[in-house]
Amino acid sequence: LFSQVAVAPRAKLEVTKNADKLKVADPNAAIQRYACTGCGVHMYGRIENTKHPFYGFDFVHTELSKDQGWSAPEFAAFVSSIIESGTPPDQMGAVRARLKELHLEPYDCLSPALMDAVATHIAKASGVLKA
């Protein structure tokens, strides 16, 4: 139901193998997801819009990796959106309860810290807060 996403500075991300197989899934999306043209798996997402609140960060899909050492997941984001891909609404109570059990606080947007960061970015861009 969920993917697992880690955040890394874009300067620290390097594709070491099979870069020629990667293609942007949707060039019009804010976050350009590089997917494997062979198997369809999404590997990472990159933001090219320098005005985006999260510009400078890449989003790495770690859920399919067999390697150790990835950062542990800290919260669950956009939880209600799994209904849009077919989860029956009456199962959402159980889904949120299980996420809490796993110490992954469920949010229907991003976490408060990230939502505050987005709002701060918007406030600075509009001049409401000092840049």
Add this chain to the structure above:
Amino acid sequence: LFSQVAVAPRAKLEVTKNADKLKVADPNAAIQRYACTGCGVHMYGRIENTKHPFYGFDFVHTELSKDQGWSAPEFAAFVSSIIESGTPPDQMGAVRARLKELHLEPYDCLSPALMDAVATHIAKASGVLKA
């Protein structure tokens, strides 16, 4: 910082006085907010798009009413967005703590029940869930 909004079926809402003073603040917004042209206060919001997840509900600003009997507020929505109107980001911890103290769970979008309702509406519109 926050307004207080109650929800009512549109058929149950009637403007009994000074209807001629009300004007839609932004005709292009999804929720058309009827504001007083005399003092600028927003009285209620109405959705005219029949495909909107909350079509059929009006949103009544109850925070300025002196009358008793309005429904009590149940949660705080779009909390992070107050940064966009100038709240310093370092005060958000205190704001969320105070809302919890008042038993108004703070959310940066809507409550889980409403977010699930929106996602269910989208899933039915797209055909992912049976309408």
